[in-house]
Amino acid sequence: MAFQDLTIIMIHKLDEKINMSSKRQIINMRNRVMHGYYKIDDVSIWGTIVRHLPNLKKEVSLLLVE
Helix, strand or coil, rough: HHHHHHHHHHHHHHHHCCCCCCCHHHHHHHHHHHHCCCCCCCHHHHHHHHHHHHHHHHHHHHHCCC
């Protein structure tokens, strides 16, 4: 497992008070992709990126300012 894969999980474990609305969903998606729990296709991944990346970017930017 690469360090980058653990980043969100580590953030969650270090401080559960960090407010990221999609934290649990990010961890779940990573697990599905990495462990093959579900059959994941490119369309599903791209749809997730398009729908959720803008909000995630805003949340991370706010965390970096704090």
